[in-house]
Amino acid sequence: MTEIAESPRVGTETPDLEIILPARAENVAVVRHAVGGLGEVLDVDDQTLSDIKLAVTEACTNVVVHAYPDSVGPMGLRATVDDRRLDLVVIDRGRGIVPRADSPGLGLGLPLIATLAESLELGTGRDEETEVRMVFDLGAPGPGEELGA
Protein backbone atom coordinates (compact mmCIF):
# COMPACT_ATOMS: atom_id res chain seq x y z
CA MET A 1 0.00 0.00 0.00
CA THR A 2 1.28 3.44 -0.91
CA GLU A 3 1.19 6.26 1.54
CA ILE A 4 2.31 9.87 1.45
CA ALA A 5 3.51 11.25 4.75
CA GLU A 6 4.99 14.50 5.92
CA SER A 7 8.10 13.97 8.00
CA PRO A 8 10.33 16.51 9.74
CA ARG A 9 13.40 14.36 9.31
CA VAL A 10 14.05 11.78 6.65
CA GLY A 11 17.27 10.55 5.15
CA THR A 12 19.68 7.66 5.04
CA GLU A 13 22.67 7.60 7.39
CA THR A 14 25.13 5.47 5.44
CA PRO A 15 23.96 5.16 1.87
CA ASP A 16 25.36 2.50 -0.42
CA LEU A 17 25.36 5.03 -3.21
CA GLU A 18 25.40 8.80 -3.26
CA ILE A 19 25.55 11.01 -6.35
CA ILE A 20 25.53 14.80 -6.37
CA LEU A 21 25.29 16.79 -9.60
CA PRO A 22 24.24 20.25 -10.72
CA ALA A 23 20.45 20.36 -11.07
CA ARG A 24 20.37 20.58 -14.84
CA ALA A 25 18.01 18.77 -17.20
CA GLU A 26 20.87 16.82 -18.78
CA ASN A 27 21.82 15.36 -15.40
CA VAL A 28 18.43 13.77 -14.79
CA ALA A 29 19.48 11.18 -17.37
CA VAL A 30 22.78 10.66 -15.57
CA VAL A 31 21.01 9.82 -12.32
CA ARG A 32 18.52 7.60 -14.15
CA HIS A 33 21.38 5.74 -15.84
CA ALA A 34 23.17 5.28 -12.52
CA VAL A 35 20.00 3.80 -11.04
CA GLY A 36 20.02 1.38 -13.95
CA GLY A 37 23.44 0.22 -12.78
CA LEU A 38 22.08 -0.22 -9.29
CA GLY A 39 19.24 -2.35 -10.63
CA GLU A 40 21.63 -4.45 -12.67
CA VAL A 41 23.80 -5.27 -9.69
CA LEU A 42 20.80 -5.99 -7.47
CA ASP A 43 19.22 -8.19 -10.14
CA VAL A 44 15.95 -6.28 -10.05
CA ASP A 45 13.25 -7.46 -12.44
CA ASP A 46 12.53 -5.24 -15.45
CA GLN A 47 9.14 -3.95 -14.32
CA THR A 48 10.35 -2.97 -10.85
CA LEU A 49 13.46 -1.32 -12.26
CA SER A 50 11.32 0.58 -14.75
CA ASP A 51 9.13 1.84 -11.90
CA ILE A 52 12.18 2.87 -9.86
CA LYS A 53 13.77 4.72 -12.77
CA LEU A 54 10.52 6.51 -13.57
CA ALA A 55 10.05 7.59 -9.96
CA VAL A 56 13.63 8.85 -9.69
CA THR A 57 13.29 10.66 -13.00
CA GLU A 58 10.14 12.40 -11.77
CA ALA A 59 11.76 13.41 -8.48
CA CYS A 60 14.89 14.73 -10.19
CA THR A 61 12.85 16.57 -12.79
CA ASN A 62 10.98 18.27 -9.96
CA VAL A 63 14.33 19.45 -8.60
CA VAL A 64 15.41 20.82 -11.98
CA VAL A 65 12.09 22.57 -12.61
CA HIS A 66 11.15 23.83 -9.15
CA ALA A 67 14.06 23.91 -6.70
CA TYR A 68 16.20 26.70 -8.13
CA PRO A 69 14.08 29.23 -10.04
CA ASP A 70 16.90 31.65 -10.75
CA SER A 71 20.06 29.59 -10.49
CA VAL A 72 21.55 26.09 -10.60
CA GLY A 73 22.12 24.26 -7.33
CA PRO A 74 22.96 20.72 -6.34
CA MET A 75 20.76 17.70 -6.92
CA GLY A 76 21.55 14.48 -5.09
CA LEU A 77 20.50 10.87 -4.89
CA ARG A 78 21.16 8.58 -1.94
CA ALA A 79 20.40 4.88 -2.19
CA THR A 80 20.47 2.31 0.58
CA VAL A 81 19.65 -1.36 0.20
CA ASP A 82 18.59 -3.43 3.16
CA ASP A 83 17.09 -6.90 2.86
CA ARG A 84 15.65 -6.33 -0.64
CA ARG A 85 14.24 -2.99 0.39
CA LEU A 86 15.58 -0.03 -1.58
CA ASP A 87 15.54 3.37 0.07
CA LEU A 88 16.02 6.23 -2.40
CA VAL A 89 16.28 9.85 -1.35
CA VAL A 90 16.38 12.68 -3.90
CA ILE A 91 17.84 15.82 -2.35
CA ASP A 92 18.14 19.47 -3.19
CA ARG A 93 18.98 22.71 -1.43
CA GLY A 94 16.29 24.75 -3.08
CA ARG A 95 13.25 26.50 -1.74
CA GLY A 96 11.44 23.39 -0.55
CA ILE A 97 8.26 21.74 -1.74
CA VAL A 98 5.70 24.51 -1.81
CA PRO A 99 2.53 25.13 -3.83
CA ARG A 100 3.29 27.10 -6.96
CA ALA A 101 0.55 28.91 -8.84
CA ASP A 102 2.75 29.43 -11.90
CA SER A 103 3.95 25.84 -12.04
CA PRO A 104 4.84 24.78 -15.59
CA GLY A 105 3.95 21.15 -14.83
CA LEU A 106 0.68 19.27 -14.45
CA GLY A 107 1.29 18.45 -10.79
CA LEU A 108 1.36 14.73 -11.48
CA GLY A 109 4.95 14.03 -10.42
CA LEU A 110 4.51 13.30 -6.73
CA PRO A 111 1.24 11.36 -7.15
CA LEU A 112 2.97 9.26 -9.80
CA ILE A 113 5.89 8.55 -7.47
CA ALA A 114 3.44 7.66 -4.72
CA THR A 115 1.79 5.17 -7.05
CA LEU A 116 5.07 3.57 -8.10
CA ALA A 117 6.76 3.36 -4.70
CA GLU A 118 5.85 1.36 -1.62
CA SER A 119 5.97 4.58 0.33
CA LEU A 120 6.81 8.24 -0.24
CA GLU A 121 7.91 10.80 2.33
CA LEU A 122 8.60 14.49 1.85
CA GLY A 123 10.76 16.21 4.40
CA THR A 124 13.79 18.19 5.41
CA GLY A 125 17.17 16.65 6.07
CA ARG A 126 19.82 17.23 8.69
CA ASP A 127 21.33 20.15 6.79
CA GLU A 128 17.95 21.65 5.90
CA GLU A 129 18.00 20.09 2.44
CA THR A 130 14.72 19.12 0.83
CA GLU A 131 14.27 15.36 0.63
CA VAL A 132 11.93 13.15 -1.34
CA ARG A 133 12.24 9.68 0.09
CA MET A 134 10.97 6.63 -1.75
CA VAL A 135 10.98 3.00 -0.68
CA PHE A 136 10.78 0.10 -3.14
CA ASP A 137 10.37 -3.61 -2.54
CA LEU A 138 12.90 -5.32 -4.81
CA GLY A 139 11.23 -8.71 -4.65
CA ALA A 140 13.04 -12.00 -4.51
CA PRO A 141 16.82 -11.86 -5.04
CA GLY A 142 18.45 -13.41 -8.04
CA PRO A 143 21.05 -16.15 -7.54
CA GLY A 144 24.34 -14.87 -6.16
CA GLU A 145 23.26 -11.27 -5.68
CA GLU A 146 25.38 -9.47 -3.09
CA LEU A 147 25.92 -5.73 -2.78
CA GLY A 148 28.71 -5.32 -0.27
CA ALA A 149 32.42 -6.06 -0.65
Added chain:
Amino acid sequence: MSEQAGTNEAIVRVRSGPLVGAVLGRVVGMLAARAQCPIDRLDDAILLTDAVAAHAPVHALDHHVHVVVAADDEHLELRVGDLRPAGGRRLLADGDLPGVGNVFDRVADDVQAGPAPGGDSDELILRLNFRT
Protein backbone atom coordinates in the same frame (compact mmCIF):
# COMPACT_ATOMS: atom_id res chain seq x y z
CA MET B 1 30.24 21.88 -6.70
CA SER B 2 31.41 23.62 -9.82
CA GLU B 3 28.85 25.72 -11.59
CA GLN B 4 31.16 27.07 -14.26
CA ALA B 5 29.43 27.28 -17.60
CA GLY B 6 30.32 24.30 -19.77
CA THR B 7 31.61 22.20 -16.89
CA ASN B 8 29.63 19.34 -15.48
CA GLU B 9 30.69 17.68 -12.26
CA ALA B 10 29.39 14.63 -10.43
CA ILE B 11 30.37 13.61 -6.93
CA VAL B 12 29.96 9.86 -6.62
CA ARG B 13 30.31 7.86 -3.43
CA VAL B 14 29.69 4.13 -3.69
CA ARG B 15 30.00 1.27 -1.23
CA SER B 16 32.88 -1.02 -2.22
CA GLY B 17 31.72 -3.99 -4.22
CA PRO B 18 30.09 -4.64 -7.58
CA LEU B 19 28.14 -1.40 -7.42
CA VAL B 20 31.29 0.67 -7.93
CA GLY B 21 31.95 -0.38 -11.50
CA ALA B 22 28.29 -0.51 -12.50
CA VAL B 23 27.51 3.00 -11.30
CA LEU B 24 30.81 4.77 -11.90
CA GLY B 25 31.08 3.49 -15.47
CA ARG B 26 27.61 4.81 -16.27
CA VAL B 27 28.22 8.22 -14.72
CA VAL B 28 31.57 8.67 -16.45
CA GLY B 29 30.15 7.49 -19.76
CA MET B 30 27.21 9.87 -19.57
CA LEU B 31 29.25 12.91 -18.55
CA ALA B 32 31.88 12.21 -21.20
CA ALA B 33 29.26 11.77 -23.89
CA ARG B 34 27.52 15.00 -22.85
CA ALA B 35 30.87 16.77 -23.11
CA GLN B 36 31.22 15.64 -26.74
CA CYS B 37 34.11 13.37 -25.85
CA PRO B 38 35.55 11.68 -28.97
CA ILE B 39 34.79 7.96 -29.15
CA ASP B 40 38.41 6.86 -28.70
CA ARG B 41 38.74 8.98 -25.60
CA LEU B 42 35.40 7.70 -24.30
CA ASP B 43 36.84 4.23 -24.57
CA ASP B 44 39.90 5.40 -22.65
CA ALA B 45 37.70 6.97 -19.98
CA ILE B 46 35.82 3.72 -19.44
CA LEU B 47 39.13 1.84 -19.29
CA LEU B 48 40.37 4.17 -16.55
CA THR B 49 37.04 3.90 -14.73
CA ASP B 50 37.18 0.11 -14.79
CA ALA B 51 40.70 0.20 -13.38
CA VAL B 52 39.63 2.57 -10.61
CA ALA B 53 36.60 0.40 -9.80
CA ALA B 54 38.78 -2.70 -9.66
CA HIS B 55 41.51 -1.34 -7.41
CA ALA B 56 40.27 1.67 -5.46
CA PRO B 57 38.14 -0.26 -2.89
CA VAL B 58 41.30 -1.78 -1.37
CA HIS B 59 42.68 1.68 -0.66
CA ALA B 60 39.46 3.43 0.38
CA LEU B 61 39.28 4.83 3.89
CA ASP B 62 35.74 3.82 4.81
CA HIS B 63 34.66 0.99 2.51
CA HIS B 64 33.26 3.54 0.07
CA VAL B 65 34.86 4.67 -3.16
CA HIS B 66 34.68 8.44 -3.60
CA VAL B 67 35.18 9.89 -7.08
CA VAL B 68 34.60 13.39 -8.44
CA VAL B 69 34.00 13.27 -12.19
CA ALA B 70 34.37 16.58 -14.03
CA ALA B 71 33.89 17.06 -17.76
CA ASP B 72 33.96 20.03 -20.09
CA ASP B 73 34.58 20.57 -23.79
CA GLU B 74 38.30 19.99 -23.42
CA HIS B 75 38.84 17.28 -20.87
CA LEU B 76 37.54 14.71 -18.41
CA GLU B 77 38.93 14.44 -14.91
CA LEU B 78 38.53 11.66 -12.36
CA ARG B 79 39.52 12.60 -8.82
CA VAL B 80 39.60 9.46 -6.69
CA GLY B 81 39.60 10.64 -3.09
CA ASP B 82 39.21 9.51 0.51
CA LEU B 83 42.07 7.05 0.09
CA ARG B 84 44.25 5.78 2.93
CA PRO B 85 47.67 7.35 3.47
CA ALA B 86 49.82 6.54 0.43
CA GLY B 87 46.68 5.11 -1.15
CA GLY B 88 47.02 7.36 -4.18
CA ARG B 89 50.43 5.99 -5.10
CA ARG B 90 49.39 2.45 -4.26
CA LEU B 91 46.30 2.72 -6.42
CA LEU B 92 48.48 4.07 -9.21
CA ALA B 93 50.88 1.13 -8.78
CA ASP B 94 47.95 -1.29 -9.01
CA GLY B 95 47.55 -0.17 -12.60
CA ASP B 96 50.75 -1.97 -13.63
CA LEU B 97 50.08 -4.65 -16.20
CA PRO B 98 52.85 -7.13 -17.14
CA GLY B 99 54.08 -6.47 -20.66
CA VAL B 100 51.88 -3.39 -21.01
CA GLY B 101 53.00 -0.93 -18.37
CA ASN B 102 50.83 1.18 -16.12
CA VAL B 103 47.31 1.54 -17.48
CA PHE B 104 46.79 4.88 -15.70
CA ASP B 105 50.03 6.36 -17.04
CA ARG B 106 49.51 5.01 -20.54
CA VAL B 107 45.89 6.07 -20.96
CA ALA B 108 45.58 9.31 -19.00
CA ASP B 109 47.25 12.51 -20.20
CA ASP B 110 47.99 13.65 -16.67
CA VAL B 111 48.29 11.57 -13.50
CA GLN B 112 48.82 12.93 -10.01
CA ALA B 113 48.90 10.90 -6.78
CA GLY B 114 49.42 12.18 -3.28
CA PRO B 115 47.79 13.75 -0.26
CA ALA B 116 44.49 15.50 -0.85
CA PRO B 117 44.08 19.16 0.12
CA GLY B 118 43.70 19.19 3.88
CA GLY B 119 46.00 16.22 4.27
CA ASP B 120 43.53 13.83 5.90
CA SER B 121 43.48 11.45 2.98
CA ASP B 122 45.14 10.61 -0.30
CA GLU B 123 43.89 11.01 -3.82
CA LEU B 124 44.62 10.00 -7.38
CA ILE B 125 43.80 12.46 -10.15
CA LEU B 126 43.46 11.26 -13.74
CA ARG B 127 42.94 13.69 -16.58
CA LEU B 128 42.04 12.91 -20.19
CA ASN B 129 42.34 15.62 -22.82
CA PHE B 130 39.87 15.37 -25.68
CA ARG B 131 42.08 17.20 -28.13
CA THR B 132 45.83 16.77 -28.56
